[in-house]
Amino acid sequence: SDPAAPGAESTGGPAEGSDSALSGELSGGGASSQESAQEAWRAGFQTANPDVTVNYDPVGSGGGRTGFTDGSYAFAGSDAALDEEEMTAAEAQCGEGGVIEFPGYVSPIAVAFNLPGVESLNLKPEVIANIFSGKITTWNDEAIAADNPDAELPDSAITVVHRSDDSGTTENFQAYLHEAAPDAWEHEPEGVWPIEGQESAQGTSGVVSAAQSGEGTITYADASQISGLGTVAVGVGDEFVPYSAEAAAEVVAQSPRAEGTADGVYSIELKRDVAGTYPVVLVSYLLACGTYADQAQADLVKGYMSYLVSEEGQKAAADAAGSAPLSADIRDAVLPSIEAITAG
Amino acid sequence: MAQRIDVKDLNIYYGDFLAVQDVSMTIDPQSVTAFIGPSGCGKSTFLRTLNRMHEVIPGARVEGTVEMEGVDLYGDDIDPVAVRRNVGMVFQRPNPFPTMSIRDNVLAGVRLNNRRISKSAAEELVEASLRGANLWNEVKDRLDRPGSGLSGGQQQRLCIARAIAVKPQVLLMDEPCSALDPISTLAIEDLIGELKQDYTIVIVTHNMQQAARVSDRTAFFNIAGTGKPGRLIEMNETSTIFSTPAEQATEDYVSAPFLVRASQDVAAVGT
Amino acid sequence: MAQRIDVKDLNIYYGDFLAVQDVSMTIDPQSVTAFIGPSGCGKSTFLRTLNRMHEVIPGARVEGTVEMEGVDLYGDDIDPVAVRRNVGMVFQRPNPFPTMSIRDNVLAGVRLNNRRISKSAAEELVEASLRGANLWNEVKDRLDRPGSGLSGGQQQRLCIARAIAVKPQVLLMDEPCSALDPISTLAIEDLIGELKQDYTIVIVTHNMQQAARVSDRTAFFNIAGTGKPGRLIEMNETSTIFSTPAEQATEDYVSAPFLVRASQDVAAVGT
Amino acid sequence: MSTATIPDPSGTTEATARTRAALTGADGARRRKDRTMTVLIWSAFVVAMAPLVSLIWTVLSNGAARISMDFLSLSMRNIFGGDPSGGIYHAIVGTLIITALATVISVPVGLLAAIYLVEYGKGVLARAVTFFVDVMTGIPSIVAGLFAVSLFTLFLGPGVRMGVIGAVALSVLMIPVVVRSCEEMLKLVPNELREASYALGVPKWLTIVKVVLRTSVAGLTTGILLAVARVIGETAPLLVTVGVTDSINFDPFEGRMMTLPVFAYRQYSQGQATCPGGESATCVADIAIQNAWGAALVLIVLVLALNLIGRLVNRWFSPKLR
Amino acid sequence: MTTTVSPPPERAPGRPRRRGRTTDRGFNRAFRWIAVGAGVLILAVLAAVAVFLLQQAWPALTAGSDELAASVPRYPDDTSLLEYVGPLVFGTLLAAALALALATPVAMGIALFISHYAPPRLSQVLGYLVDLLAAVPSVIYGLWGIFVLGPAALPVWEWLNSWFGWFPLFAGPVSPTSRVLATVAVVLAVMILPIITAVAREVFLQTPKLHEEAALALGATRWEMVRTAVLPFGRSGVISAAMLGLGRALGETMAVLMILSPGFLYSFKILDSSQQQTIAAYIALDFPEASGLAVNTLIATGLVLFVITLAVNMGARAIVARRKEFSGAN
Numbered sequence A: 001s002d003p004a005a006p007g008a009e010s011t012g013g014p015a016e017g018s019d020s021a022l023s024g025e026l027s028g029g030g031a032s033s034q035e036s037a038q039e040a041w042r043a044g045f046q047t048a049n050p051d052v053t054v055n056y057d058p059v060g061s062g063g064g065r066t067g068f069t070d071g072s073y074a075f076a077g078s079d080a081a082l083d084e085e086e087m088t089a090a091e092a093q094c095g096e097g098g099v100i101e102f103p104g105y106v107s108p109i110a111v112a113f114n115l116p117g118v119e120s121l122n123l124k125p126e127v128i129a130n131i132f133s134g135k136i137t138t139w140n141d142e143a144i145a146a147d148n149p150d151a152e153l154p155d156s157a158i159t160v161v162h163r164s165d166d167s168g169t170t171e172n173f174q175a176y177l178h179e180a181a182p183d184a185w186e187h188e189p190e191g192v193w194p195i196e197g198q199e200s201a202q203g204t205s206g207v208v209s210a211a212q213s214g215e216g217t218i219t220y221a222d223a224s225q226i227s228g229l230g231t232v233a234v235g236v237g238d239e240f241v242p243y244s245a246e247a248a249a250e251v252v253a254q255s256p257r258a259e260g261t262a263d264g265v266y267s268i269e270l271k272r273d274v275a276g277t278y279p280v281v282l283v284s285y286l287l288a289c290g291t292y293a294d295q296a297q298a299d300l301v302k303g304y305m306s307y308l309v310s311e312e313g314q315k316a317a318a319d320a321a322g323s324a325p326l327s328a329d330i331r332d333a334v335l336p337s338i339e340a341i342t343a344g
Numbered sequence B, C: 001m002a003q004r005i006d007v008k009d010l011n012i013y014y015g016d017f018l019a020v021q022d023v024s025m026t027i028d029p030q031s032v033t034a035f036i037g038p039s040g041c042g043k044s045t046f047l048r049t050l051n052r053m054h055e056v057i058p059g060a061r062v063e064g065t066v067e068m069e070g071v072d073l074y075g076d077d078i079d080p081v082a083v084r085r086n087v088g089m090v091f092q093r094p095n096p097f098p099t100m101s102i103r104d105n106v107l108a109g110v111r112l113n114n115r116r117i118s119k120s121a122a123e124e125l126v127e128a129s130l131r132g133a134n135l136w137n138e139v140k141d142r143l144d145r146p147g148s149g150l151s152g153g154q155q156q157r158l159c160i161a162r163a164i165a166v167k168p169q170v171l172l173m174d175e176p177c178s179a180l181d182p183i184s185t186l187a188i189e190d191l192i193g194e195l196k197q198d199y200t201i202v203i204v205t206h207n208m209q210q211a212a213r214v215s216d217r218t219a220f221f222n223i224a225g226t227g228k229p230g231r232l233i234e235m236n237e238t239s240t241i242f243s244t245p246a247e248q249a250t251e252d253y254v255s256a257p258f259l260v261r262a263s264q265d266v267a268a269v270g271t
Numbered sequence D: 001m002s003t004a005t006i007p008d009p010s011g012t013t014e015a016t017a018r019t020r021a022a023l024t025g026a027d028g029a030r031r032r033k034d035r036t037m038t039v040l041i042w043s044a045f046v047v048a049m050a051p052l053v054s055l056i057w058t059v060l061s062n063g064a065a066r067i068s069m070d071f072l073s074l075s076m077r078n079i080f081g082g083d084p085s086g087g088i089y090h091a092i093v094g095t096l097i098i099t100a101l102a103t104v105i106s107v108p109v110g111l112l113a114a115i116y117l118v119e120y121g122k123g124v125l126a127r128a129v130t131f132f133v134d135v136m137t138g139i140p141s142i143v144a145g146l147f148a149v150s151l152f153t154l155f156l157g158p159g160v161r162m163g164v165i166g167a168v169a170l171s172v173l174m175i176p177v178v179v180r181s182c183e184e185m186l187k188l189v190p191n192e193l194r195e196a197s198y199a200l201g202v203p204k205w206l207t208i209v210k211v212v213l214r215t216s217v218a219g220l221t222t223g224i225l226l227a228v229a230r231v232i233g234e235t236a237p238l239l240v241t242v243g244v245t246d247s248i249n250f251d252p253f254e255g256r257m258m259t260l261p262v263f264a265y266r267q268y269s270q271g272q273a274t275c276p277g278g279e280s281a282t283c284v285a286d287i288a289i290q291n292a293w294g295a296a297l298v299l300i301v302l303v304l305a306l307n308l309i310g311r312l313v314n315r316w317f318s319p320k321l322r
Numbered sequence E: 001m002t003t004t005v006s007p008p009p010e011r012a013p014g015r016p017r018r019r020g021r022t023t024d025r026g027f028n029r030a031f032r033w034i035a036v037g038a039g040v041l042i043l044a045v046l047a048a049v050a051v052f053l054l055q056q057a058w059p060a061l062t063a064g065s066d067e068l069a070a071s072v073p074r075y076p077d078d079t080s081l082l083e084y085v086g087p088l089v090f091g092t093l094l095a096a097a098l099a100l101a102l103a104t105p106v107a108m109g110i111a112l113f114i115s116h117y118a119p120p121r122l123s124q125v126l127g128y129l130v131d132l133l134a135a136v137p138s139v140i141y142g143l144w145g146i147f148v149l150g151p152a153a154l155p156v157w158e159w160l161n162s163w164f165g166w167f168p169l170f171a172g173p174v175s176p177t178s179r180v181l182a183t184v185a186v187v188l189a190v191m192i193l194p195i196i197t198a199v200a201r202e203v204f205l206q207t208p209k210l211h212e213e214a215a216l217a218l219g220a221t222r223w224e225m226v227r228t229a230v231l232p233f234g235r236s237g238v239i240s241a242a243m244l245g246l247g248r249a250l251g252e253t254m255a256v257l258m259i260l261s262p263g264f265l266y267s268f269k270i271l272d273s274s275q276q277q278t279i280a281a282y283i284a285l286d287f288p289e290a291s292g293l294a295v296n297t298l299i300a301t302g303l304v305l306f307v308i309t310l311a312v313n314m315g316a317r318a319i320v321a322r323r324k325e326f327s328g329a330n
């Protein structure tokens, strides 16, 4: 009846002898953006601890936060940090150990388009904002052509494809537009796309396949998923930076920690105008408790969280999901809280 | 084994529609009683009250009593299922079970009731019942074929075999021969003659000759018009009904011109 | 209007089973031809080949020819639908369309011709046909009620009304009276007598008296045993068949004991 | 009836000609209409076959390459990214167990309710059941899932995920379908057969079990299979009730399970994998979508097998009518 | 045979045999109560679902529009809940109606084809194939709709728009991605086709031979036979089948979710993107990220779907009931 055992054998995974004493089942859930990274972490952790099964339900950030605050999930992933109300509820659930929250998964959001023959475009933040808000309607618009003298831009209409679901990617993308081009993008950043009447699709895979299926489309999506589409080098200051994990990691590294939070809570205030960084990033948080009712559970969470913030864990995620590894500073800041997880 | 049936002041309804009004009669054991009358006068309806098949129809109900050896079949403590097991029925249209073989159709009364029966006893019962219905020779080497593959006449005889296989005490027959050829009809009529030694038999028929041939007593039903209830006009010894009926309506019906013509025809044939 | 039918060397199959073998006969126009014979001998089967209803059954087929005024009904250029329109049929079991009212049942065949029949003409036709089938008085004030609400006998008469409403040239009847009471039977028999002025009529019956009464010529079919094909034994003037048949088998059948008994019964009643 | 007004024929050849005309030259308009309808009905069939063929072809051509012994016998435990060595055994097991459980719950309830409606039902209760069964067909599947979750949360507290909750959610969706189709099938059993049985002194319940159900078993099987098909591909309610897992779990009363549709959907949603060292035998960028098609193919084959079994049952039991 | 088998009456005359097996009555009653119990259980489940729905929807039903606008992401300001749900109801009905309009004639055609037109041996295989369509999970329809049907349908949609653009349904512009209600309607139609077909086929097959022969003998062509005997007999079954299909179309989630580019307008343009949305897809789309009052609002829309199905079914029942006494069933 141990669900883990047969699976472990049947995959023939590298179950090198481990002296870990950990065993049992650990369940979490939340942001779907973390799904690939979580897979890599779970595989790595389960390989090191063959008697452990970790589950992650990609039910969405909201579901993850709800599940975490009502105790259904031992840990959760969320594309946004907990707000005050949620934090109160989470603290009530976690008890005296308090809440642990940190940006465990950072990924570049690519602005991707489908124009045959064009692989890359340079776009300034204002231009991106005007395209996505529908002010720029054709590909050969002067604003686009000005920064792309070499590209052959057709006279066709631009079809904007956005996420139809409530998504962390949307929220982070809007946050970028709002910050980098406040005049062109006045909408308050939200998970829901604010403009009616544009093409949309569900999930990262949905927008990508929608963009792939129609010519003249443009969309934003997790950078690891956009094969076959052209990408935008984003204007930062006077230069244009193409997306890369390193440039994305740099944004997080350059951004300060939010103040006035509890010890375990490490949330950041992104700065999107530092030269050489790729400012369109998705920052996704991991949530855990400082104390658990059950010792085994506490050990599992502690082990799993330690693994996923470790260099090894972050590399696994980077390889599997193209994410930006955590900086040593952040790791050092959150590790003490994780190591302090206890049963109580 | 045969049982007397006393019907008293029976009104039969379909919902609010009074189909048969105020029938009282006595059906003698060990005899054949025939019901005759024009179409729609309620013969089938009345017949079905004798084994409580009437109440199977939604909204159908009766008022009055039907007593079998003094016990009201519609009494509170009477199980309609037990009534039907003791009062068998053969219908106007043949209705063998389509999912069953010929053998299983004959054994249906036993098998459907979950009763155990030894293989040899079953074989005997099948043969005896089918012989009784004059069907044995036609089907004996295809007992395992579906009953619905037979011709109309064969199907009806199969249904008769099925009904007599459960050995009821009373046997109701609603125009059992209307789909049969003369030879089968004759066999059934002979069978009725045999059965009445032990059973009470009630038969509905449109065939005056048949009524005259097989029955001891005859009841004549009539209907005043559409929407009116059917009524029992007269019941008496068969010979009396056909020769000197008490009522004019009966006389009109049984001596309808065709009958005269028929007898002429037969006479012509005979010469 | 009436048409002669010539059948030559007809073999009728159900799949591989030869049901009726080698029938040749001539059916005269403006006359009534009766088919008699024991159950299962293929009367219905043969009858259904006369309007190509036989081929409706999967696997059923015929060999030989059926000619109507010299035209082979099974010829390549013949439309079975047209055949059936000209050769009407009444079945053994009443089959009114349950989804139609009584009126629509009568008009069903006429409506198929897509002819916009005027309301008054339709009313007339309904009344005439129902009167012809002796059903008018019983249903005249519920023509809009469903046909399936009638009693068995009423339903069969409705089917006859429906068949004669399309005024076919030939009318096939498969035991049309087996579910009818004597009064309705008589009406139908009278109707047959009238119809034969204009139509060719073929009737299957188990009732010897009926065959004797209504038919001009009678064909006797017989079957040697189960699984054997039915055959036409003899066909002749009805009076000849019933008085001096050529074949012993016919004599045995038409003078079966019950018939003698029946005539005695009737004689007894008559006195 | 064009001949109706023509006087009685005298010459035989003339009569023959007229008869031939009557029997061949049938009403052109009617014949045309019949032909048109025949063509339309054939083309309806062709129209329906087009998506079926396209769909099957799509699933086959996209999924067949992924099918292997490993794919069918391994789970996804410890498999991630572009690693093509995982399989869907865990999802097959989950689908079979959860669907079977849902069927075990729904069929008795649904069939008995249909029996109640057809054989006993009259009055307010029957009308209420009929009506509310119809209403029940309108429950969105996600609502059924949420309902099942909140039901089990009442007893087991929040956060439980297990196969049986999914089975309950599926039952909520399946029961009305079972009732509706079984009701239709039971209604088709002629009353004559019931009466024949009653007249043999067979009690009503045995008549129902041995005559009515037996006669309609073929139709019932089809109806139930349709209902199974209705739920076997459900995704949304299973995601919230059963959760997802990469490991094999045979116990529907303990722990998460994976099911084929959820697996296919999740794999599709994952999109491209990242292969840091470029594509290779151990890293296939579009492995997730390949997995999705592979699971879809297996799901269809599974349903096909169920259908085949149903057909055999059907063949076995259908009444030899006519 | 009968003379030898009847033993003399062993009971006092005057007592009809009442022995039967008294247990019969017990079984009879038990069976009846089990059947009734199943019916009641269904009512109970439904009541539980309804209570759950109402209880969960209640906060949204009672909240003011300000409160809703503040905590529900897509909720526009100054809109009552009813106005908010309106476009969703419209989209749901439009999608389902289009699907039903496409599927029903084809389904009847196939059912007739299988029951009365195809060669008997072929029809078995065909029935099997159609059942197969019913068994295809909606996720797979979603995948097929995105990757196969959408691209294939795009030229058709453009053609429709260029020739029939004056007709409101086909008004432009045509979305280049084909993620439009027209595509969804076709997928839904394909999904409900086998459901309608399967039931209709069974019902058509049950048409009594007697009635078919009656029609043929009156000189009906095959189509006329179908029209006089088969279709009227199957009528209530077909309506019932269509309702079953409609129920599925109304509640279908995954395929719509995966294919449709949603919008919240009262728009008949089925070739343009972001015009309509269905309730079921809307719930599935927003549920994962919803919390608090947003969940309640979503469940309130689920309640509305519930009510729609209720109304549709009541309508269908009324149609069937009106001609009940003419139905073929006894």
Ligand SMILES: Nc1ncnc2c1ncn2[C@@H]1O[C@H](COP(=O)(O)OP(=O)(O)OP(=O)(O)O)[C@@H](O)[C@H]1O
Residues within 6 Å of the ligand: B014, B017, B019, B038, B039, B040, B041, B042, B043, B044, B045, B046, B057, B227, B230, C149, C150, C151, C152, C153, C154, C181
């Ligand atoms: N199920 C029913 N519901 C309502 N009325 C019915 C039903 N069955 C029969 N009737 C009506 O009851 C009356 C008596 O019908 P019944 O069938 O008993 O006549 P019958 O004498 O048997 O006729 P037939 O000789 O034609 O069989 C008729 O008016 C008939 O229309």
Ligand SMILES: Nc1ncnc2c1ncn2[C@@H]1O[C@H](COP(=O)(O)OP(=O)(O)OP(=O)(O)O)[C@@H](O)[C@H]1O
Residues within 6 Å of the ligand: B149, B150, B151, B152, B153, B154, B179, B180, B181, C014, C017, C019, C038, C039, C040, C041, C042, C043, C044, C045, C046, C057, C227, C230, D322
């Ligand atoms: N659809 C069928 N398929 C196969 N065999 C059939 C079919 N219908 C009838 N038969 C067989 O054909 C033979 C002739 O049957 P038919 O019904 O023509 O006899 P019949 O003379 O009309 O009998 P009855 O007087 O009982 O109506 C019988 O052996 C019967 O079993």
Ligand SMILES: [Mg+2]
Residues within 6 Å of the ligand: B043, B044, B045, B092, B174, C151, C152
């Ligand atoms: Mg009667």
Ligand SMILES: [Mg+2]
Residues within 6 Å of the ligand: B151, B152, C043, C044, C045, C092, C174
């Ligand atoms: Mg016959």
Ligand SMILES: O=P([O-])([O-])[O-]
Residues within 6 Å of the ligand: A031, A032, A033, A034, A060, A061, A079, A166, A167, A168, A169, A170, A203, A204
């Ligand atoms: O992580 P997402 O919410 O953008 O799917």
